[in-house]
Amino acid sequence: MSPLSPVRVFGLVLLVVFCVEGAIMLLLPRLPTWLHGELMESLLDAAVLTIATAPAVWWLAILPLRQLFEERGRLLKRMFESQEQERARIAGDLHDSIGQHLTALLVGLSSIDSAADLSSARERARDLRELGAQAHDEVRRLARGLRPAVLEDLGIGPAVERLCKDFERVHDVAIRLKSEVSRRLDPTVEISVYRIVQEALNNIAKHAAARRAAVDITVADGALSLLIEDDGRGFDAGAPLLESPSGGLGLRGIRERVALLHGEFRVKSSRGGTAIHVRIPLEP
Structure with a gap:
């Protein structure tokens, strides 16, 4: 279950409170006469409101927060x-x-x-x-x-270009690079994108048996989009490869890097190749 945004959680809790309070107001005139009275009505109102809203607060706020903290702990451990x-x-x-x-x-x-x-x-x-x-x-x-000098001096575009050229010299894989990044980005984003491309290329070399690959980097609409494709043998994207230390360590590392940057990570794979989609929000 994907966590709801704080604004949506707040709105849903208010909606539940409003509905419960409205139901109480409709039911109060129909209660026995001995329950009428300012004190009894206040106690009944508070009790019903608490009982009705507790599950909503648990499912909409407490449970997602607990899951978020657990996921954060797992990410830190793996980091x-x-x-x-x-x-x-x-x-x-x-x-x-x-x-x-x-x-x-x-x-x-x-x-x-x-x-x-x-x-x-x-x-x-x-x-x-x-x-x-x-x-x-x-x-x-x-x-x-450890820390590419070209990344610090020129930015993510030239650094990934150097990385792809070095990869082509060592491995028998032709890489098509398309980079549309016209400005310097936050250093954390730049080094993370560089490591993501590095991990993906390492996976291609070790597991894909590919002959061609493509790396597309674009910045638009306040986010960086990264697409890495290959024409290798692929794998079952629904299988627990992301957690496998033998085959999926690189993909797991990519997923964790993207999660730490509050981004989106998707993998599509079939017999004809694999595509990794990454979207990272950028600060204005």
Whole structure:
């Protein structure tokens, strides 16, 4: 059940109170004579009004609020879990790539001391410079993944364009990008949209077996709309894939990011491909 807006809840509660109060006014003249009297009528009015409005207040206000707090707790828990998983991934990347390069550099520098002649030392120094350049490139790659500089400098459009080009170079998937964002957005929205596109492309690479994909970003009517499509094998959108740690972690992450921004998230999938629709409201 989707939660009602506060204005609608307030209006429905007032409507219930009005109807109950009107019914009480119609019934009071028909009550036994011993119930007539200012005190008895007031007590009866208050009791009936309380009994009649309590379920309405529960279903229209208390229950949605409780569900909202429970969902918020689940989102925060998953956000912390995602942070820990990201930290573990970064630690693994640092150990496996940067750590290995630095170890090789240290061993190589030690071997220069035992070089037979100057020519051998220079040759080893050239090899070490190449190794250092590889380590430098790896650091830049990790830094781009953590916080893309192009996103901070130029905005979401150029950042997603760079992301799509990097993806095409690594994976055999052709991406058509359409970006209609003419202004800078809130930094939280920009980094969230970037991560959503990143997660969706990772899903395409890991699970879709697609040959082509499309990314459309538009800003209109006070909201950002994002559409990511592929021509892969698809999946059952009604199945619990969104909760599956093996296949749906990326989609679950997208859904949670969108929920934290009070946006809308929809997935349509079939044998011919998958489409992810995201709409995020923007502050004026």
